[in-house]
Amino acid sequence: MELQPTLFKNVSVSRGYNFHYYYSPAEAPKPTLLFCHGFPSSSRDWRGQVHYFQTRGYGIIVPDMLGYGGTDKPTDPAAYVGSGLAQDLVDILDAEGINKAIVIGHDWGTKAVSRLANWHPERFLAYAFFSAPYSPPDPTNDYTQLLAATKKLMGYETIGYWTFFCEDDAERVIFDHWDSFLCILFPDDPSDWKTLLAPTGALKKTLLSDYKSPPPPYLTAEDKAIITETFRKNGLASPLCWYKVMLSGDSARDDAKIPPSRYLPPVSSPLFFGTALKDAVSIPAPKSSAFKNHKVTMKEYDSDHWVILSFVDQTCQDLEQWIQKDVLGNTGDLESKL
Numbered sequence: 183m184e185l186q187p188t189l190f191k192n193v194s195v196s197r198g199y200n201f202h203y204y205y206s207p208a209e210a211p212k213p214t215l216l217f218c219h220g221f222p223s224s225s226r227d228w229r230g231q232v233h234y235f236q237t238r239g240y241g242i243i244v245p246d247m248l249g250y251g252g253t254d255k256p257t258d259p260a261a262y263v264g265s266g267l268a269q270d271l272v273d274i275l276d277a278e279g280i281n282k283a284i285v286i287g288h289d290w291g292t293k294a295v296s297r298l299a300n301w302h303p304e305r306f307l308a309y310a311f312f313s314a315p316y317s318p319p320d321p322t323n324d325y326t327q328l329l330a331a332t333k334k335l336m337g338y339e340t341i342g343y344w345t346f347f348c349e350d351d352a353e354r355v356i357f358d359h360w361d362s363f364l365c366i367l368f369p370d371d372p373s374d375w376k377t378l379l380a381p382t383g384a385l386k387k388t389l390l391s392d393y394k395s396p397p398p399p400y401l402t403a404e405d406k407a408i409i410t411e412t413f414r415k416n417g418l419a420s421p422l423c424w425y426k427v428m429l430s431g432d433s434a435r436d437d438a439k440i441p442p443s444r445y446l447p448p449v450s451s452p453l454f455f456g457t458a459l460k461d462a463v464s465i466p467a468p469k470s471s472a473f474k475n476h477k478v479t480m481k482e483y484d485s486d487h488w489v490i491l492s493f494v495d496q497t498c499q500d501l502e503q504w505i506q507k508d509v510l511g512n513t514g515d516l517e518s519k520l
Contacts, residue, residue, distance in 0.1 A: 183233045185226060185244070190252070195273035197266055201245050202252025203274055204232065208241030213307060213505070214280050216271065217244045220289020220314075222367075222421045224251040224412060227288065230494030235502070243283070245274060247291065249420030251412070257419045259426035263436035264297030264319075272302050284509060286310040286454075286501065288490050289464070290424045293317050299447035300440045308509040309447055310454035310501060313487050314464040318445055318472075323434030329382070332465060340463050342382030347425040349386075353418045359389040360414075364406060370396045372486035375462035400492040452477040452508040456497060458489040479504045 185204050193201050204225050208214050215235055217228040225244040236242050246253040248262060248270060256262075271294060275283060284307050287295035295309055296317040309316070325344070332340040346352055356363050366379055366388055374395070378388040397406065413421075427433045447453060453476050457466050464487060481500050483489045490497055 183229055185229050185232060192252070193274060193277045195270045197261075197270060199248065199254040199256070199261075199270065200252075201248075201254070201270060201274055203243060203245035205244075205278060206232075206236050206242040207278075209239035212239040212241065213510070214241030214243060214275075214278075214283045216275070216283045216285040217242070218271070218285065218287040218291030218294045219244075219247055219250070220287070220291045221424055222250075222409075222413060222418065223289070226251075226408070227490060231286075231490065231498055231501070234494070234498040238502070241280070241283075243274060243278065243280070245271065247294065249423060251416070255416065255420035257423060259423045259430045260432045262423045262427040263432050264293060265301055265436050265439065267294045268297040268301040271298060272305055275305060281305070282307050284308045284310070284505060286312070287314075288312040289314055289487070293424075299451070300444045303444065303448045303451065306451065308452040308454070308505070310456070310504070312456040312490055312497065313458045313461055315455055315466070316447070316453070319437035319440040321434055321438035323428065323431070323437065325429055335465060338376055339381045340465065341380070343379055343385040344425050344429065345382060346386045347422050348429050352422060355386060355389055356418060357414070359392060360410065362389050362391075362393045364409065365393060365395045365397075368398055368401045368488065369486060370398055372460040372462055375487075380463055398486065398488075398492070400488065446472060447476070449475045452479065452504070454478075454501065454504050454508075455480045456489060456500070457482050458485040458487055459483060460485055461487040461489075463487060477508050479508060 189204055189206055191203060191205050195201055217231065219225060219227045225246050228244050232242050232244060248267060249255050282305055285295050285298055292311045292314040295311060298306060299309055300319060329339055329341055369375060377384060379385050459482055483493045483496065485492045
């Protein structure tokens with residue numbers, strides 16, 4: 183099942199970028215779902231979820247996020263600050279006349295979802311996060327401290343590869359060892375990420391060694407061919423900016439503009455956290471007092487990082503149950519929520 187090419191549209195957002203996105207209008211009274219993919223992906227990652235929810239009458243918006251697919255690809259990391267990413271997505275909603283939506287993110291898509299909660303909470307009924315939890319504003323954004331904190335939490339460095347992604351020759355090294363990159367990105371043994379990807383210096387060393395492994399069951403030869411063709415054509419300079427903005431200080435300066443009163447999603451907005459139990463990089467969904475007043479649904483999947491690919495049926499069923507029970511209140515009555 184692939185996304186229907188005829189349902190893709192383009193819009194020029196207020197920041198001047200062209201966004202390429204998939205759109206299928208809702209059948210009343212179903213809500214519209216906004217899906218945000220991560221690195222290095224495209225709207226295609228959500229094809230299973232799109233098929234499930236579109237056939238059930240839900241509205242669907244799935245953009246190629248900034249830097250990906252048919253969307254513009256600026257190479258200035260400052261273009262990828264959270265306030266800008268959030269405004270881009272709201273502009274797409276405006277283009278389709280959508281007043282309120284439910285937003286769902288995976289990987290770096292959860293950063294965009296988080297900033298939508300901070301900057302535009304009035305536009306969203308609820309927020310869902312897969313493989314990475316809600317990301318609160320971080321005006322300090324000290325990478326060294328974050329690296330140490332995740333090591334303390336997980337027992338090993340989890341984001342050491344960020345520094346490689348910010349090196350000037352990262353794109354060249356990746357494309358020179360593309361088959362190895364795909365083997366690392368989609369591991370047959372998810373625990374490999376603990377040694378081959380996550381620690382500082384490990385990813386570049388693994389690539390240069392031309393590491394190979396079998397593909398996981400959810401990644402077909404066709405999938406690999408499409409991913410390869412997409413990124414050979416579009417490059418990785420722009421997608422890597424999602425990491426560079428974190429280490430450049432631009433993200434921290436942007437987060438400093440968020441008022442403390444908006445550091446968390448509104449209490450009135452239900453939250454969904456989907457944790458991939460075999461994900462060796464993304465930290466688990468938070469079980470902290472910060473969300474004690476929120477209506478939180480937490481699900482665990484026996485999956486690696488790519489849970490939206492490997493557990494399509496289960497993620498869809500869990501999301502729909504959450505939407506019907508916690509977001510719409512079992513009535514399916516969207517009008518009462520607007």
